[in-house]
Amino acid sequence: MTTIAQIGTTLGPDVLAACRQIFDLEQQALASAVPPTATDLAYxxxxxxxxxxxxxPDQPAPVILFVHGGGFLKGDKAADGxxxxxxxxxxxxxxxxxxxxxxxxxxxHAWPAGGEDVLxxxxxxxxxxxxxxxxxxxIVLIGTSAGAVHVATALQLRPGLAVRGCVLLSGLYGYTPLEERDTLYYGDASLFLERVPRVAVETAxxxxxxxxxxxxxxxxxxxxLGLMQARLAARGKMPRAHVASGHNHYTLAMHLGTSDRRLGDxxxxxxxxxxG
Incomplete structure (x- = not known):
């Protein structure tokens, strides 16, 4: 079986499939043990x-809302299982x-549709x-990749958002230049800097x-690293953070619930x- 280290930093459908294979047995077991409580609820x-x-939960418990990735163009909450x-x-x-x-x-559906949907x-x-x-x-929000962008955009659209915290996994906040793919969501390149949620996450x-x-x-x-530095400059300390050794862009969220408990913990x- 191909390892994550062998895959390296590349992205694409074949890489995603290889990553799924690595964790398939553990995640299928989790799927059998924890079926959905309710599906396709309209928000x-x-x-x-x-x-x-x-x-x-048998008593009021924290609510974790997860927002999937997919480069703004694809992705699904169930994702074939x-x-x-x-x-x-x-x-x-x-x-x-x-x-x-x-x-x-x-x-x-272009910017700010994803952030509006999170709200x-x-x-x-x-x-x-x-x-x-x-x-x-x-309520705590977790977003990965494009999902992290949408969580950050929710903070941009509603600075007083009534949630307890946000977990941002491998997102794009505006510290690196626009790529052509991004224009499919953000629109014309001239609008990029005013639409990215960089200021919102720096000041949240x-x-x-x-x-x-x-x-x-x-x-x-x-x-x-850009957001880490910005939060340090703005608040005088770094936010809670984690670098997941041995993982890649896809497996960062995908492996939650497996025997690798580091990020989950x-x-x-x-x-x-x-x-609390």
């Missing part, structure tokens, strides 16, 4: 405004209510999480946790710190 009017819930759903199942295993959302995709999902959970054992006053008063992977592409590593500690 908005668009057909992509749907989320799934995992876990049945587990890669994105795994984060919701992992949250349920911690005793929390896990929520995994879909959102509108580019190029049909709509948060608002829905604030109203309904209690029906499923979640505490609507203790909410607790942030940042993570990158050893084999993230260099652009994503530069973004991680860091996020769990962050949630405990934010939610």
């Amino acid at each position: 908005g009017p668009d057909e992509r405004n749907r989320l799934d819930l995992y876990g049945t 587990w890669p994105n759903a795994a984060v919701g199942r992992w949250a349920a295993e911690q005793g929390w209510l896990g929520a995994v959302m879909n959102y509108r995709l580019a190029p049909d 709509a999902a948060v608002d829905w959970l604030a109203q309904h999480a209690g029906e499923w054992g979640g505490d609507p006053g203790r 008063k909410l607790p942030l946790m940042l993570a990158s992977a050893e084999f993230d592409p260099p652009r994503f590593q530069a973004e991680f 860091e996020i769990a500690g962050f949630v405990a710190q934010c939610c």
